[in-house]
Amino acid sequence: MEAFRSHNGEKLYDGPPDGGYGWWIAAGHFINIGIGYGFTKSFGIFFPYIKEEYSVDNTTTSLVFSIMMFTQYS
CATH class of the missing domain: 1.20.5 (Single alpha-helices involved in coiled-coils or other helix-helix interfaces)
Structure with a gap:
C-alpha cells in the first residue's frame, strides 16, 4: 500500500x-x-428438543433460556 x-x-x-x-x-x-x-x-425451534432431551417442564426450560438472555443482554 x-x-x-x-x-x-x-x-x-x-x-x-x-x-x-x-x-x-x-x-x-x-x-x-x-x-x-x-x-x-431461534428459541422456539430449540425449545421442544431441549425440553424432551432433559425431561423437564416448560417452566424450567423457559427459565434457563431467560437466564441466558439476561446474561447476554446485560
Whole structure:
C-alpha cells in the first residue's frame, strides 16, 4: 500500500500499524454476534428438543433460556 504524502514529501500515513489484525477482530466479533443473536431468535425451534432431551417442564426450560438472555443482554 502506498503511503500518503503531504505537499512537502512527509509521510502522513504508512498503512495499518497492526498489519490489518483489527479486521480479524471485527470479523470474529461479527460472527460471534450473529451466532448469539441467531440462537436467541431461534428459541422456539430449540425449545421442544431441549425440553424432551432433559425431561423437564416448560417452566424450567423457559427459565434457563431467560437466564441466558439476561446474561447476554446485560
